[in-house]
Amino acid sequence: MPYPIQDALLPTRHDDQYHAPGDALKRLPLRKAAVLFIATVCLCLCALLYLQLEQSRRHDLNQARVASSNLTRAMAQQAEDTFMKADLVLTSLVDWIQVDGFGPPLRSRLQKTFARRVQSLDQLHGILLFDQKGQWIVTSFEDLPRGPGVADREYFKFHQQNVSSVAHIGAAIRSRENGEWIIPVSKRVNDKNGEFQGVLLAGIKMSYFDQFFKSFSIDDKGSMFLGLTDGTLLARRPFVESQIGTSLAKGEVFQNLLPRATSGEAMFTSLVDGVVRLYGYRQLDAYPLVVSAASSRDSILAEWHDTAFRSSLIVALVMLGVGLFGWVFIRQLRVGERVEADLRQAQEALELIATHDSLTGLANRRLFERALDVEFGRGARQHSPLSLIMLDIDFFKRYNDTYGHVVGDHCLAQVARAVKDCCHRKADLAVRYGGEEFAVLLPDTDIHGAMTIAEQIRRSVMAKNISHTGSPTGYVTVSLGCYSFMPTGRDSMDVFIQRADAALYQAKHSGRNRSAVLSLEGGIAELMRSDR
Numbered sequence: 221m222p223y224p225i226q227d228a229l230l231p232t233r234h235d236d237q238y239h240a241p242g243d244a245l246k247r248l249p250l251r252k253a254a255v256l257f258i259a260t261v262c263l264c265l266c267a268l269l270y271l272q273l274e275q276s277r278r279h280d281l282n283q284a285r286v287a288s289s290n291l292t293r294a295m296a297q298q299a300e301d302t303f304m305k306a307d308l309v310l311t312s313l314v315d316w317i318q319v320d321g322f323g324p325p326l327r328s329r330l331q332k333t334f335a336r337r338v339q340s341l342d343q344l345h346g347i348l349l350f351d352q353k354g355q356w357i358v359t360s361f362e363d364l365p366r367g368p369g370v371a372d373r374e375y376f377k378f379h380q381q382n383v384s385s386v387a388h389i390g391a392a393i394r395s396r397e398n399g400e401w402i403i404p405v406s407k408r409v410n411d412k413n414g415e416f417q418g419v420l421l422a423g424i425k426m427s428y429f430d431q432f433f434k435s436f437s438i439d440d441k442g443s444m445f446l447g448l449t450d451g452t453l454l455a456r457r458p459f460v461e462s463q464i465g466t467s468l469a470k471g472e473v474f475q476n477l478l479p480r481a482t483s484g485e486a487m488f489t490s491l492v493d494g495v496v497r498l499y500g501y502r503q504l505d506a507y508p509l510v511v512s513a514a515s516s517r518d519s520i521l522a523e524w525h526d527t528a529f530r531s532s533l534i535v536a537l538v539m540l541g542v543g544l545f546g547w548v549f550i551r552q553l554r555v556g557e558r559v560e561a562d563l564r565q566a567q568e569a570l571e572l573i574a575t576h577d578s579l580t581g582l583a584n585r586r587l588f589e590r591a592l593d594v595e596f597g598r599g600a601r602q603h604s605p606l607s608l609i610m611l612d613i614d615f616f617k618r619y620n621d622t623y624g625h626v627v628g629d630h631c632l633a634q635v636a637r638a639v640k641d642c643c644h645r646k647a648d649l650a651v652r653y654g655g656e657e658f659a660v661l662l663p664d665t666d667i668h669g670a671m672t673i674a675e676q677i678r679r680s681v682m683a684k685n686i687s688h689t690g691s692p693t694g695y696v697t698v699s700l701g702c703y704s705f706m707p708t709g710r711d712s713m714d715v716f717i718q719r720a721d722a723a724l725y726q727a728k729h730s731g732r733n734r735s736a737v738l739s740l741e742g743g744i745a746e747l748m749r750s751d752r
Contacts, residue, residue, distance in 0.1 A: 251550055258546040262539050269535045273528050277521065281498070284520045285485045288500030288513060291436060292483065295511040296502045298432060299446060302343050303405060303507050306422045307387045309337050310407045313347070314385075314420050317409055322349060322418075327358050334360035345395060345402045345423035349409070350376065352418050367396055370419075379408040379419045389507060391452045392426060392464050401426035401464065403454050426455055426464075433457035439519035441495050449478075449508040473501050473512060487517060577652040579629055580636030588651040588659060592713050595663045599707035607670035607704035608720040609660040611639070611677065614697045614732040616656040618690030631686055631696060632656065638680040642673055659720070667704035667737055674700040674735040682733075697733035699724060 313333070320326060334347040338360040349358040354371030356364050370376050375390040382388075390404040402423035409418040433444045434457065445456040451469030468474055471491040477484060483502040490497055497514035504511070575587035583591070599606045613619070613635060620628040632652075639650045639658055651659040660677070662670055678698055686696035701723025703716070719738050727736035 251554075254546055254550050258542055261542050265535050265539055269531055273524075273531065276527060277524050280520060280524050281487075284498050284515060285500070288485050288498055288515065289483075291438075291513040292500040292502040292511055295436070295444065295446075295513055296504055299509060299511055300504050300506055302424065302428070302432075303387075303389065303509070305341055306344060306405045306424060309341065309344075309347070310387060310405065310420055310422050313337070314407050314409055317349070317420065318411070318417075322357055322409075330358040331360065331362075334358060335362075343424050343428040345400060345425045348421045348423070350419045350421070352416055354419075357418065365396060370396070373404075375404050375406045375421065376419050379406065380416060383408070383410075383414070383416075387507075389448065389509065391448070392454050395423060401461075403429075426459075429455040430457065430459055436513065438513065439515055441497070441516035441519060442514055443490065443493075443495075443497065444513045445511070447510050447512075449474075449503065449510055454509075473499060473510070477501060478503060478510065490514075577636075580633055580652050582636050582640065582650045582652045582658070584652060585654065588649065588653070588661065589713070591649050591661055592716070595661065596707045596711055596713070597709070598663065600709035600711075602664075603706065604664040605666045605704050605706050606716075607662040607665040607667060607702065608716060609662065609670055609674050609677070609700055609702050610653070610717070610720040610724040611658050611660070611674070611698045611700040612724055612728065613656040614699055614728070615688065615691045619688050619696065622688075622690050634684055634686060635681055635696070635698065638684060639677055642676045642680055648673075659717075665704065667702060670702040670704050671735060671737055674702050678733070678735055693733060699727040699732045700735040701725065701727050702735060702737045 317330070322330060330349065334349075338344045338346055344360075346360045348356065348360070350370055351357050354369035354373070354376050356369065359365065373390075373393065375388055378388050378390070385408060388404075388406050390406065392401055392403050394400070395402050402425060404421050404423055406419050406421040408416065409420055411417045429446060433455070436444065438444065438457075443457060445468075446454045447468060448454065451467045451471070451474040453463060453466050453468055456463060468491060472486065472488040477486055478501070483500075485498060485500045487496065487498045489495070496517045498517060498520055499512055499514040501510060501512040503509070575584060575590075576582065577584045595606055598604070613631070616628070616631075619631060623631075635656075636650070636652060636658065639660060643650050643660060647663045649661040651661065653659045660673065662673060665673075678700060681696060681698050684696070688694065688696045691697060701720050703720040703723055705711070705716070723736045723738035726738070727734050730736065
């Protein structure tokens with residue numbers, strides 16, 4: 221429990237009382253020099269370790285950036301070759317179809333041609349021709365699929381609305397022929413007049429890219445992906461079906477990196493799974509595609525972490541040795557300091573015991589008299605009022621007789637806590653004056669302020685609802701007397717206390733559980749009471 225008044229009133233102690241000044245001057249520089257030397261050695265070791273580890277870390281990251289750049293370049297080349305072969309097949313077939321058409325006499329021949337082209341390219345799932353309404357006309361499969369057609373597909377709508385003859389790469393879809401995931405590459409089919417006649421589509425197997433990605437060596441937390449330039453995810457390693465077709469447009473690669481450069485490397489947290497990786501990315505020149513390969517930061521720096529641990533352990537052992545040597549060197553000096561500190565603490569504890577009540581923790585009469593002497597002088601110098609509240613627990617003898625002295629002590633402690641809680645300023649001093657009687661000294665407070673505090677204390681004690689069968693109210697209450705005056709420098713402490721005590725007596729005489737104010741006007745004492 222803090223005692224602000226005590227801090228101002230207790231005498232201060234200095235180390236000079238226990239040690240000669242000459243001894244302190246001799247010991248202090250040596251201790252500081254030892255500590256400074258040890259700290260300097262340790263800091264130098266730490267600085268050297270940091271520089272070495274930082275250089276090694278940067279080297280590992282640079283090596284990883286080079287490897288990532290090479291990997292994305294290889295991925296981009298392979299992806300471009302894959303789509304270019306499909307594009308060439310579609311271009312040759314579209315040219316043929318636009319010249320000869322796809323009437324019933326030609327469909328058998330077209331089917332066989334489609335099938336041969338699919339067999340010649342491992343990446344192709346199938347080749348499919350749709351008419352202007354999205355219905356299947358010819359496919360590379362032997363049986364023509366049945367169903368509502370593909371008029372609702374994104375690629376079909378694209379070709380309906382765009383006359384461009386450039387191949388269109390759409391978002392990954394499930395084939396309506398067998399349910400396999402494919403990436404559609406399609407071209408518009410026109411008649412001789414340039415009018416829309418249908419769509420020719422080549423489906424690239426998602427499994428082809430899965431095997432393609434697995435041919436590259438990356439760590440378990442690494443990732444690779446193929447996406448459209450608008451951020452649509454086409455294929456990814458590791459493959460997670462629910463992520464196919466999702467948008468990465470708000471990710472770091474599409475949001476910030478690609479607008480600045482079509483290729484590069486950067487380390488950031490993945491939008492998909494939250495793993496920190498070093499990403500290499502590259503946008504294809506021939507198609508609206510982006511490839512990216514990433515290695516997790518943990519795997520890149522795994523060997524560095526091992527080296528850092530071993531180096532740090534060695535430096536830590538060296539620092540421990542230096543520290544132990546320094547500890548032994550200054551131990552004897554610190555023993556003396558501990559003795560001094562213990563003596564100071566013991567002296568402060570004794571002073572606290574001498575100035576505070578052990579039961580309630582409030583100031584005792586000795587500290588109260590010191591405070592009165594200080595505040596009388598301060599009030600006279602600053603012409604500020606000084607107030608005193610004396611309070612007494614009502615029917616406390618009956619309480620002790622009824623509940624015993626142990627419970628009575630607990631009651632005193634609760635009342636003291638209520639008194640202390642109502643002293644809001646550091647300058648206010650709560651005192652156990654004796655027995656069940658308490659006092660509150662209020663510097664720079666007039667009679668109205670003292671009465672306000674007194675009523676707060678009275679209500680606070682009542683609010684605790686301490687049972688007291690010997691009291692008419694049924695619970696513990698207090699009576700309070702207030703007195704305030706303007707110190708002049710020639711005042712008597714005894715008279716000051718007596719007048720507050722007289723107000724307390726009047727409060728008890730008038731029925732208890734109330735606050736009374738004593739004011740002196742024209743030499744006649746007037747009593748004012750504040751009932752509940």
